[in-house]
Amino acid sequence: MKIVNIVPGFGGTFYCGNCLRDSGYTKSLIKLGHDAMMLPIYLPLTLEHGVEKDENPIFYGAVNIYLKQNFRIFKNMPAWMERMFNSSGILSYAAKKAGSTRTEGLEEMTISMLMGSEGNQNRELQELIDFLKVHAKPDVVHLSNALLLGLANQIREQLKVPVVCSLQDEDVWVDAMNDFYREKVWKLMADKAADVDAFIAVSDYYAREMKEKMNIPDHKLKVIAIGVDSSIYRYAPPKEDPPVIGYISRMYPEHGFGLLIDAFILLKQKPEFRHVQLKLSGGYTADDKKFVKKQLNKLKKAGMGHDVEIIEDHLPENRYHFFNQLTILTVPVLKGEAFGTYQLESMACGIPLVQPALGAFPEIIETTGGGVTYTPNSPEALAQKWMEVLSNPMKIREMSEQGKKAVAEKYGIDHISSQILDVYQNLVK
Secondary structure (H helix, E strand, O other), X not given: OEEEEEEEOOOOOEOOHHXXXXXXXXXXXXXXXXXXXXXXXXXXXXXXXXXXXXXXXXXXXXXXXXXXXXXXXXXXXXXXXXXXHOOHHHHHHHHHOOHHHOOOOOHHXXXXXXXXXXXXXXXXXXHHHHHHHHHHOXXXXXXXXXXXXXXXXXXXXXXXXXXXXXXXXXXHHHOOOOHHHHHHHHHHHHHHHHHOOEEEEOOHHHHHHHHHHHOOXXXXXXXXXXXXXXXXXXXXXXXXXXXXXXXXXXXXXXXXXXXXXXXXXXXXXXXXXXXXXXXXXOEOOHHHHHHHHHHHXXXXXXXXXXXXXXXXXXOHHHHHHHHOOOOEEXXXXXXXXXXXXXXXXXXXXXXXXXXXXXXXXXXXXXXXXXXXXXXXXXXXXXXXXXXXXXXXXXXXXXXXXXXXXXXXXXXEHHHHHHXXXXXHHHHHO
8 A cells, every 4th residue: 555644843852742753654564565755844853963864855945935935036037946945954943943843933834834725835735736746646635633624525526535644742733822813723624524535543532632623523533542562662770779760842931941850859848859850862953952941941940950861862763762761751841741651661661650630641651551640730749749650669669560561562663553544444435
């Protein structure tokens, strides 16, 4: 079967769970004997030292479509100018900026993209479809998220193939908008859902959320968790002396980075936990720099700067080195997440989780036995839960074994990919 996975590039500047999911699926499908490819839009998949090599052209170049959307003078720019703005140098520079990861200022662009052939990117849409017709000739097209639903209608109409769409964390982008845009975008996404043959939500929690927000009928909605390739993660017993708390995700407010720092300061004020260390990874955008610096300054003022280390390398092939230095992992996302790939990666390396009882976190921890949850999601509650867990080394070892076993048995990437293949094959039939 020939499968094209259309994914938004992100440039590789920070840890991106959705990008890891798409990359893992594609590699697994190839391993299982299928002709699968990732087709990036907006930005390159990664920067120069990334996992993926961008051999295919980038459609909907982020700089081009931004200029055309916002400045009339660029609406009919010559081909040579489009090529210049789509060059790897320009797009890599754009990826290092924060604009493409921030909703503010991109509300109209989001609506235009969802409108598909009726939006301002009709020319880019046709270029994408022409490429698929001539060079890809897919049996199935898989959209990485529901913000790409504007592509579905013309793909089905012109290529005569089924369209599948993953559902993961779209609400983070849409719900950050003001009331006017938020209502308009959710309605538009619900309308465009009719152009998709099947939706795949990554958790029961998120399936319920999106079924309500987008009015998705039951027969179109499947729940298939994220998978990871356990072979690239190496197990190591959780560190005991000194204990080490880890965080790996984009370092910005919504993922609870400030909350984590405040909780660490509270923990370290207890004499019995004064030796605990904190290791941070996942990267950040230009917008996040000021915020990250403020959090690190709080640690320095508390006299704890020497107990914290930022690990810059968060590429997949090296990430187990980070997990192998930890005792537990916490990513206290303020409103929870649809899944959180880092949880599987952590447990695959034998590192238990301490997560807020929000989003899909309780669902995953209950299924695996590889961690505990706490509530409310406050610095005080997190610090208290850390104290309980770190005071029970036997429980840490037990969660380590349970989590590692559950990831291998239930979340192996080939097992998960086979479930997605079943969806594809039923649709093609």
